Amino acid sequence: MSEQKRTTIHLDAAMHRALQHKALETSRSVSDLVNDAVRRTLAEDAEDLAAFEERVHEPLVTYESLLKELKENGRL
Known part of the structure; x- marks a missing residue:
């Protein structure tokens, strides 16, 4: 078992x-539930950073250029 901190x-x-x-x-402890929730949140963060x-x-697409493109294409 890994080291635990209070x-x-x-x-x-x-x-x-x-x-x-x-x-x-x-049939689990509150600590187990909280640890699992934190673990999942940190894993999601790691996936986001990898993405x-x-x-x-x-290339960076600015909000302004996206709006301009949508207007030019008749979508706005």
């Missing part, structure tokens, strides 16, 4: 109740 987080009361209920329903890196050499 921390304090402040949750909305309704969110805390929902977590407690889910923990009971799934940005893959597209770093693509």
Whole structure:
């Protein structure tokens, strides 16, 4: 098992109740549920950063140029 660190987080009361209920329903601890949620969020961030890196050499399209193109094509 990896090293564990203790921390304090402040949750909305309704969110805390929902977590407690889910923990009971799934036979898991609140800590496990929170760790999984954080892990998924960090994994999504890693995917986003990888996608940005893959597209770093693509030309930049400004909002103004996109609007101009849409007007020219009769879509606005």
